Amino acid sequence: MKIFLCPALVDLLLFLIAFAVMYRSGEWGLSVTQCAWLAGLFQLTYMPASVVIGLLLSRRNARAVLLVAVLLCTIAGMATLLAGEFIPLLVAYGSLGIFSAIFFNAFQSFMRAEAAPGDLRRTVGRYTLAWSLGSAVGILLSGFFYRCGFLTLAVLTLLGGLAILGVLLRHKARPLDALSADEQGERALAQAPPVNPRYVWIGWLLMLAAIFLQRPIQTFFPVISAKTGISAFMASLPLFLQMAVQALISLAMIRGRHWLYRRAPLAWAHGLAVLLALAMWWRPTFLVCFLGISLSGIYMGFVCYCSVYYSSNSGRRAFNIGVNEFLGGLGSLASLLASQWLMKRTSDAASMYLVIALALLILLVIQLVVAGRARPEVVARYTARHKSAPG
DSSP, X not given: OGGGHHHHHHHHHHHHHXXXXXXXXXXXXXXXXXHHXXXXXXXXXXXXXXXXXXHHOOTTTHHHHHHHHHHHHHHHHHHHHHOOSHHHHHHHHHHHHHHHHHHHHXXXXXXXXXXXXXXXXXXXXXXXXXXXXXHHHXXXXXXXXXXXXXXXXXXXXXXXXXXXXXXXXXXXXXXXXXXXXXXXXXXXXXXXXXXXTTHHHHHHHHHHHHHHHHHHXXXXXXXXXXXXXXXXXXXXXXXXXXXXXXXXXXHHXXXXXXGTTOSHHHHHHXXXXXXXXXXXXXXXXXXXXXXXXXXXXXXXXXXXXXXXXXXXXXXXXXXXXXXXXXXXXXXXXXXXXXXXXXHHHHTOTTHHXXXXXXXHHHHHHHHHHHTSOOOHHHHHHHHHHSOOBOO
């Protein structure tokens, strides 16, 4: 379990940095377009790095790659916080995108190798819980310590990086010849639908949907708050609660295996998220946005768990996760550009919530088409090729 401190701490640092950077952008008076490109550059560098590292990773090299990635993330994160001008900030934040992509791809390969056969659902649940809680705490710390200055935030980043290195160096890895979840898929429960290889595609679409909801909110809400006089701490609270609720739902998903490989839960989750986004668009007061952003964590917890699980339980797992992370970057960039375009076009900051609602509806339709009932012979062949340990 201690190894899951790593993604928790890395996301703590990334979200601490991201919130501080975007809130400061609002204080600097940067335009919506500048803020979109600042956050978007992180994703532009994150995407190709995810695909490349996904092709290169293996069970043997994942730990070494992790150590290097943590060191580089720490350095780039401190440089981002200490950058006093826009161009150095762009360079440092873009570099952080590369190094964080390497970390998350490497950790998910490492995580599967550390999981015994049949333990994948618990491992994915712990992973989603860890990074969600880390993100939540990072946002809250950023809001709390923001007025202490960026040097204080940089010191916190350094301490976090050293703690992650300590956890990795002290961790005793499973023997390379021990069978793990990286070599064996996990079968469905008796009362659940069989593992459907089509759901790798659903997992990728879910990643797009989750990011389309989260990224504009995490990027523009701090900027809008700074420009309207809402304190950094108050602005951090709904974002903190979004990630905290996401963490609790991901924990519940460990026992919610019967929700996997089904179409109905996809529709329910997306329906909730669309209603919340429309409510925030229709009535963009701080209270409504506070509640809407916080409750959207229910959706985020479900789809983030499913996305990682589907990608980790079929086919070329390291490649699947690489595509997952790439699509996370692509969705971030697309959502930021679409949101800022409509926000400028309408001169209404709440327009980003309308973009979110429309995107989720479109992605839901595509998911339901792809998730059409699998041909029995396809599932049978897949099950025969991937004999599984009991889940």
